[in-house]
Amino acid sequence: MSNPVYLALDLPRLDEAKALANRVKAHVGGIKLGLEFFCAHGHHGVHEIARIGLPIFLDLKFHDIPNTVAGAMQAIHVLEPAIVTVHASGGRAMMEDAKAAAGNGTKVVAVTMLTSLDERDLARTGVMGNAHDQVLRLAELAHIAGLDGVVCSGHEVKSVHGQWKDGFFVVPGLRLAGHGVGDQKRVVTPRQARDDGASVLVVGRPISRADDPVEAARNIEATL
Numbered sequence: 001m002s003n004p005v006y007l008a009l010d011l012p013r014l015d016e017a018k019a020l021a022n023r024v025k026a027h028v029g030g031i032k033l034g035l036e037f038f039c040a041h042g043h044h045g046v047h048e049i050a051r052i053g054l055p056i057f058l059d060l061k062f063h064d065i066p067n068t069v070a071g072a073m074q075a076i077h078v079l080e081p082a083i084v085t086v087h088a089s090g091g092r093a094m095m096e097d098a099k100a101a102a103g104n105g106t107k108v109v110a111v112t113m114l115t116s117l118d119e120r121d122l123a124r125t126g127v128m129g130n131a132h133d134q135v136l137r138l139a140e141l142a143h144i145a146g147l148d149g150v151v152c153s154g155h156e157v158k159s160v161h162g163q164w165k166d167g168f169f170v171v172p173g174l175r176l177a178g179h180g181v182g183d184q185k186r187v188v189t190p191r192q193a194r195d196d197g198a199s200v201l202v203v204g205r206p207i208s209r210a211d212d213p214v215e216a217a218r219n220i221e222a223t224l
């Protein structure tokens, strides 16, 4: 089985990002490039990281009107990402158009509820009810819109998997027991997320900020 861990390369400097990816590449299955990286380094940066030879996950979390998101999807075709994210709260039409505009080899997955949010945060945005129900509701919408899967926390992935058997599930917010969570609020261990049905495990700071990133990546791999 291939390694489900994608390293989140949330680093401001391209040379440091490349060096880290090269150091840990034997212990991860892919590289996730997000807003921080893409805003700083754009297509050039993605090409540079892609030279390492691992699948690229562009976590750009598109959220706009359907026409604009479809245009953005077309603009990143050339980068041949394995995975791209949009926000499920952008609505069904936006997700349908995003999927239609994506390349054949690209999985389009919808962010349901960010792992940095809890139910109090949800209530402040005007959404009443619990995180679990909100994630399941948005996952159902993403499924109806024809997406490949969703991003959710490890708290919900088992239920989402239960209602969407062949879905593709990306789980961030992963920490080994006893490690600091930082800004994440809905957190589980990588092993728990995998056992509950995650297809991809996103790990950033537990590797990138570790004293020894290679050892950290190896330790996570060993728990799976």
Ligand SMILES: O=c1ccn([C@@H]2O[C@H](COP(=O)(O)O)[C@@H](O)[C@H]2O)c(=O)[nH]1
Pocket (backbone or CB within 6 Å): 008, 010, 034, 059, 111, 113, 114, 115, 116, 151, 152, 172, 173, 174, 182, 184, 202, 203, 204, 205, 206
């Ligand atoms: O709900 C979400 C969606 C995306 N992310 C991204 O995953 C990584 C997690 O980084 P850590 O350092 O392991 O906390 C980061 O790039 C986020 O943008 C998420 O955390 N939660």
